[in-house]
Amino acid sequence: MSTDKNQLTYWEKFQTKYLIKSKIGKIFVYIVLSIWAISTIFPLVWVLLNSFKQSRDIITNTFSFPADPTLQNYINAFSTINIGKSYVNSLIISGSVVLLVLFFGGLASFVMARMSFRLRGVMQTALIASLLIPAFATIVPVYRMMIDLGFVNTYLGLIIPQTAGNLPFAILVISGYMATIPRELEEASVIDGCNRWTMFLKVFLPVSLPIFGTVATFVFLWSYNDLFSSLIFVEHESVRPIVVLLSQVSSQYGTDYGLMTAAITMTVIPVVIFYLFAQKTFEKGATAGSVKG
Amino acid sequence: MKNMKGDKLFIILFLAPAVLITSVFLYFPFFENFFQSFYKTDGFFNSTFVGLDNYKRLLADEIAKKATLNSLQLMLYVAIFQVGIALLLAVMVDSIKVGAGFFRTTFFFPVVISGAAIGLLFTLIYNYRNGLLNEILVSLGFERVLWLTEQSSLYMVAIPTVWSYVGFYFVIFLTAIGKIPQDFYEAAQLEGVTGFQKLTKITIPLIVGDIKVCLVLAITGALKIFELVFIITRGGPARSSEVLGTYMYQKAFVDANVGYGATLAVLMVVIGLTLALVTNKLMKSEDITY
Numbered sequence: 001m002s003t004d005k006n007q008l009t010y011w012e013k014f015q016t017k018y019l020i021k022s023k024i025g026k027i028f029v030y031i032v033l034s035i036w037a038i039s040t041i042f043p044l045v046w047v048l049l050n051s052f053k054q055s056r057d058i059i060t061n062t063f064s065f066p067a068d069p070t071l072q073n074y075i076n077a078f079s080t081i082n083i084g085k086s087y088v089n090s091l092i093i094s095g096s097v098v099l100l101v102l103f104f105g106g107l108a109s110f111v112m113a114r115m116s117f118r119l120r121g122v123m124q125t126a127l128i129a130s131l132l133i134p135a136f137a138t139i140v141p142v143y144r145m146m147i148d149l150g151f152v153n154t155y156l157g158l159i160i161p162q163t164a165g166n167l168p169f170a171i172l173v174i175s176g177y178m179a180t181i182p183r184e185l186e187e188a189s190v191i192d193g194c195n196r197w198t199m200f201l202k203v204f205l206p207v208s209l210p211i212f213g214t215v216a217t218f219v220f221l222w223s224y225n226d227l228f229s230s231l232i233f234v235e236h237e238s239v240r241p242i243v244v245l246l247s248q249v250s251s252q253y254g255t256d257y258g259l260m261t262a263a264i265t266m267t268v269i270p271v272v273i274f275y276l277f278a279q280k281t282f283e284k285g286a287t288a289g290s291v292k293g
Numbered sequence: 294m295k296n297m298k299g300d301k302l303f304i305i306l307f308l309a310p311a312v313l314i315t316s317v318f319l320y321f322p323f324f325e326n327f328f329q330s331f332y333k334t335d336g337f338f339n340s341t342f343v344g345l346d347n348y349k350r351l352l353a354d355e356i357a358k359k360a361t362l363n364s365l366q367l368m369l370y371v372a373i374f375q376v377g378i379a380l381l382l383a384v385m386v387d388s389i390k391v392g393a394g395f396f397r398t399t400f401f402f403p404v405v406i407s408g409a410a411i412g413l414l415f416t417l418i419y420n421y422r423n424g425l426l427n428e429i430l431v432s433l434g435f436e437r438v439l440w441l442t443e444q445s446s447l448y449m450v451a452i453p454t455v456w457s458y459v460g461f462y463f464v465i466f467l468t469a470i471g472k473i474p475q476d477f478y479e480a481a482q483l484e485g486v487t488g489f490q491k492l493t494k495i496t497i498p499l500i501v502g503d504i505k506v507c508l509v510l511a512i513t514g515a516l517k518i519f520e521l522v523f524i525i526t527r528g529g530p531a532r533s534s535e536v537l538g539t540y541m542y543q544k545a546f547v548d549a550n551v552g553y554g555a556t557l558a559v560l561m562v563v564i565g566l567t568l569a570l571v572t573n574k575l576m577k578s579e580d581i582t583y
Contacts, residue, residue, distance in 0.1 A: 029385045030392075036382060037399040039456065043414055046425060058423065063432070108311035117304050123312075130315065132569065133323050134517050136541055137562045140329055140555045141322035143546075164318035167311050196303035225407035227520040228538070232546055243409040247524055250416055257423065260413060267410045275405045279398060282405060283464050 044268065051261035058257045073262035081245060081259070082237070083266060090241035093155055093234070094223040097162045098216050104163075105170035106212065110200045112171060113178035114186065130168040135228055138165075143232055157233040158241070162226065166219045177211040178204055217281050221271070242267050330556040340552065347556040356532055357557065360540040361564070363447055367454065367536060368515035368568075374455045376507050379462035384492060386463075387470045397467065401460035408457070412524025415453045419525070441526060446534035450522050457521075458514075462507045469503040470496060505576045512572055516565045537561050 050058045051073050052066040077083040112120065142161050143152070151157035181204065189203045205212075227243045234240055240248075246263055253259050275282055330347055332340040351357055386396050403411065418425040419440040427437045441449055473496065481495055497504070519538035522528060528535035528543070537557065545554020 026389070029389060033382065033385055033389075033392075033396050036378075036459075037396055040399050040403050040460075043418060043425065047414060047417070063428065104310040104314065107307040111304050111307045115300055115304055117301075123308075126320070130319060132513070132566065133319065134561065134565065136517070136538060136558045137326055138319060138322035140545055140551055140558065141325035142318055144551075145318070145322070160314070161318055164314045167315050168319070171311065196300065196307070200307075221405055225409070225520075227407070227409045227523065228542065231542070243407050243520075246407075246409040246413050247520075250413055250524060257417065257420075260417060264410050264413050264417075268406050271405050271407075272402060275402055276398070279401075283397075283401060283468075 044272075047261045047264050048269075051258065051265045053258065055256060055258040058261070073258035074266070076256075076259050077262045077266060081249060081253070081263070083242070083245060083263060085238075086240055086242040086245040087266075089155070089234070089239055090224055090243075093158050093162075093241055094220050096155070096159045097166065097223045098220050100159070100163045101166045101170045101219050102212055102216055105167050105174060105215070106205065106208075107200065108167075108171050109174035109178055110196075110204055113175040113181075114204075115196075127168045127172055131172075135161075135165060135226075139229065139232060146233060151233075153234060153236040153239055155234070155239060157239075158230060161229055161233065162223050165229075166222060170215045170219060173215055174208060174211055177208055181207055214281050214284050217278060224271075326555050326558055329552055330559045332552040332555075334549075334551040343552070347553050350553065351556055351560065356535060356540060357537075357560075359532055360528075360535040360537050361560070363535060364516060364518070364537045364564075366447060367451055367518055368512055370451045370455060371458075371511045371515045372508055375459055375511050376462050376504070378455070379459045379507070380466050380504065382459070382463050383466035383470055384496065386467060397464070400463050403457040403459075404461045406457070408520030409524055411453055411457050412521045415449075415521070415525050419449060441530065443531050443533040446526050446530060450518075450525050450534050453521050453525070454518060458511075462511070465503055465507060466500065469500040473499050505573075508576065509569055509572050512568050513565050516561055516568075537564075 046063075049066060052069040052071070054068075054070055054072060057066070057068075111117075112123065138161075146152045146157050146161075151160065185203055185207070186199065189199045194202065224241070225243060227247060230241050230244045231247065235244060246267060249260055249263050329340070331342060331344060333343040333346065334340045382396075382400060386393050386400075421427060421437060421439055424440070426440060430436070430438060477495055477499070478491060481491060486494055517538060518536055519542065522534055522536050522539050523542070526534045528539045537560070541554055541557040541561065544550045544557060
């Protein structure tokens with residue numbers, strides 16, 4: 001082997017020749033990527049197909065296409081476990097959390113990004129620190145407060161803690177965006193006679209809409225998917241969101257495979273469709289959200 | 294950031310709701326939790342101060358020890374495989390032209406699915422009678438396997454945990470790699486750097502900051518693992534897959550041992566902060582800007 005530093009070693013030549021430049025290398029890359037893609041798609045397709053079969057067909061013919069497609073599992077999901085009600089509950093709770101977080105978070109972000117006041121630095125530190133607070137660390141005292149307030153097993157019982165938990169993330173991300181808005185825009189709006197409220201409403205809110213969209217998507221998702229807090233605050237049948245229902249299905253109807261596959265499909269499909277339409281927003285949220293611990 | 298006349302009022306009005314909600318329902322409970330770990334509670338309402346009793350109990354609690362070890366083990370798998378696979382996939386997707394968008398879409402979407410649904414999906418996959426895995430085995434002519442045993446249960450929850458969040462770090466890495474200016478590679482090519490050297494000498498050093506962030510996120514995130522374990526195994530069989538999250542939930546909200554639950558939460562915070570500080574310190578390096 002040559003000692004010349006610029007000379008490639010045999011191993012490196014081998015790599016270049018057979019793994020990087022060659023077709024074999026490309027094929028290898030595509031095989032690995034395809035395997036991972038199959039692992040993410042196949043289980044869901046399997047569930048989707050089986051949700052249209054009768055439970056006994058799922059047992060005997062789990063891989064085939066549904067020979068005799070039936071909606072029975074979905075009808076069961078609505079009649080026996082009342083999945084429709086849980087959908088509505090999820091929508092009410094997560095929708096409210098998103099609106100509250102965007103409104104209160106938006107106002108606070110505007111102040112944090114564009115105005116100066118004495119406690120600003122302290123508050124910025126507190127916001128970042130709060131990202132290290134897991135739900136586990138606050139749940140016991142919050143649960144006692146909710147009992148005292150009589151909010152357990154009401155929508156507010158989950159809306160309030162989730163709003164509190166998501167606000168710091170929202171403020172950090174939105175204020176980061178608002179800080180980049182040109183100063184001229186602010187000055188022009190003052191000349192037009194805006195006060196701070198109208199400036200927020202007519203200038204900063206519209207200009208920051210993309211980041212509001214990103215934050216909304218992620219806050220909705222975190223809220224919709226948050227099983228831990230939901231189990232504690234809204235477990236009762238009348239208010240339980242869809243994730244709580246799912247966690248109860250496996251223990252109560254663990255042998256009804258048809259029902260389980262239908263329940264999974266109904267939970268996942270709306271999110272996946274939404275994701276396919278708003279993929280860019282989701283991915284932007286992931287990178288923005290990487291500040292959330 | 295020059296202030297206008299009357300700004301004081303707006304600052305107070307605009308900040309008030311957010312400050313109020315987070316102080317009462319986030320910051321205050323965080324400290325209050327610490328105090329409650331010194332109390333023994335009886336049915337949520339009668340609390341008696343018991344000093345360090347809960348902490349003594351914690352030290353003697355074999356299940357808590359097991360749950361801590363399991364959490365740390367999951368943390369290791371998450372740090373190595375979640376971040377590792379994500380990096381590998383990101384480098385691969387960056388190197389291809391055809392189909393990159395497709396892989397980007399499919400890799401990320403388990404991230405948006407709720408842990409509860411993924412958990413239920415995996416209970417169906419692991420199911421003994423007609424789960425996906427056993428059906429594959431049977432169709433290949435093998436015997437059915439009992440997938441969730443005391444020996445295997447932790448791995449069986451580690452797999453969906455790692456799998457479902459690889460896409461998250463994948464997107465972060467892919468974005469980071471995409472930001473590296475092309476002339477870096479061109480210059481390297483002139484210097485004779487090719488193939489894997491490009492990866493080890495340019496790509497990885499340049500995204501080391503992002504790798505650090507991902508590792509810290511993965512490690513601190515592993516402490517919050519709850520849903521998949523809760524749904525797939527409920528911590529069993531025989532506590533073999535109990536993690537801190539599920540144990541804390543059980544103690545505080547099933548056994549109504551609120552004070553002890555608060556103590557377990559303190560343990561989780563202490564472990565989380567320690568690990569975040571340690572990983573940050575260990576991986577301290579100058580950030581690269583370009």
